[in-house]
Amino acid sequence: MKIGILTFVLMLLCWCSSAQNFKRHIVFLASQPLHGRAPATADERNAADYINCEFMSAGCTSVAYQPFPFQNDSAINVIGMLDLKKDSTVIIAAHYDHLGTGSEKSLEISGKKGIYFGADDNASGVAMMIELAKTISETKNWKYNFVFAGFSAHEAGLFGSDYYSKSTLCSSLKIRAVINFDMVGRMDTTYPTVRISGAETDTLFSNYFKSLTDNTIHFRYDDANITESDLRSFAEKKIPVLNCTTGIHSDYHKMADTENKINYQGMEMIFELTQSMLNIFQSNNR
Numbered sequence: 001m002k003i004g005i006l007t008f009v010l011m012l013l014c015w016c017s018s019a020q021n022f023k024r025h026i027v028f029l030a031s032q033p034l035h036g037r038a039p040a041t042a043d044e045r046n047a048a049d050y051i052n053c054e055f056m057s058a059g060c061t062s063v064a065y066q067p068f069p070f071q072n073d074s075a076i077n078v079i080g081m082l083d084l085k086k087d088s089t090v091i092i093a094a095h096y097d098h099l100g101t102g103s104e105k106s107l108e109i110s111g112k113k114g115i116y117f118g119a120d121d122n123a124s125g126v127a128m129m130i131e132l133a134k135t136i137s138e139t140k141n142w143k144y145n146f147v148f149a150g151f152s153a154h155e156a157g158l159f160g161s162d163y164y165s166k167s168t169l170c171s172s173l174k175i176r177a178v179i180n181f182d183m184v185g186r187m188d189t190t191y192p193t194v195r196i197s198g199a200e201t202d203t204l205f206s207n208y209f210k211s212l213t214d215n216t217i218h219f220r221y222d223d224a225n226i227t228e229s230d231l232r233s234f235a236e237k238k239i240p241v242l243n244c245t246t247g248i249h250s251d252y253h254k255m256a257d258t259e260n261k262i263n264y265q266g267m268e269m270i271f272e273l274t275q276s277m278l279n280i281f282q283s284n285n286r
Contacts, residue, residue: 018131018271019264025054025127026185029096030119030259037118038100039075039153039160047096048076051150054130055080059137060148068163070153077160078150079169082137088176089145090281092132093161094125095154095182095230099253105155107253119259121252124185124267126150132274143282144176151230154182161230165237176281177202177240179274180231187246187266193218194270195245197225202240208280217269220247244270 028034028050035043048065055063060080067074075097098118099105106116117123133148151160164170187193196219199205209219226232231241246266251257 018268021131021134022124022127022264022267023259023262025130026119026123026259026262029123029126030117030257032115032117036100036116037096037098038103039097039156040070040073041100043100044075044097044152048078048150048152051078051096051126051130052080055133055148058130058133058148060133064169066164066167066169068153068160070156070159075152075160077152077164079164080133080148080150082133082146082148084140084142084145086143086145087174088143089147089173090176090278091147091149091173091178091234092129092136093149093151093178093180093230094129095122095151095160096126097152097154097156097160098122099155103155105253108255112255114255116253116255117258119262120183120185120246120249120257122154122182123259124183124262125181128181128184128267128271128274131271135275136278143284145173147173154230158230158232162233165233175234175239177205177242178231178234180229180241180243181245181270182229182243183245183247183252184270185246185262185264185267186249187263187269189263189266191218192216192266192269193220193247194273195220195222195225195243195247197221197223197229197243198231198235198241199223201235201242204280204284205240205242205277208277217273244274246270 099116153159
């Protein structure tokens, strides 16, 4: 397919803009002053405030902090709503907490101390969610409402997503599907691969992935990841779910999971893929 030089330049500018926005979010969330975003800390609250502001900037009609009990204290979910007065709602989610300055989930050498920055896990997923919120809010003729859910206390045992799924903020919704992003920033540059869980939970998901003919991205389908993700509590309710990740790497749950290792071009590819999939939902008659 041939494209004109102006079209190519506009595409390139759009690509660069998205990559710059991804980087801005990840640089902040995975910064030293946030000390790894451990739940029920001031650092978590600073990250939550950032997400709140980004949701408001994206055009969400409402944003709510949702505190929930956590280890004799409370952690916070951040829930943005784009209420378009439709019957059903699509939830786009990502957890924003990480290991702080260490926990039993650390895979570092015993005794090694420092900040677990969590750039890929999961500042990358949060960046994806925020930029999707901005893009989605630019179109008002959607068939669905949208909720953007930033979950906390994921690393400690999926506490935030479990609490939200059982709360009135969620139970009042007719949920069409939940799409979750968890570690989408380290796509392999030699063999670009995305691990997908939940493709068979809905015909629109399965038909979409079966229709893809471009081999730029390779897909690995593995539904075992659903029970390990923030989708677990939704899947238990038989709600269609989809988890997207570029997978585990050698820096997983280590202090070396830093911003400079993020593959922003790979994130842009996943961003475009998700937009395309949402358009399939939009054209569906259900």
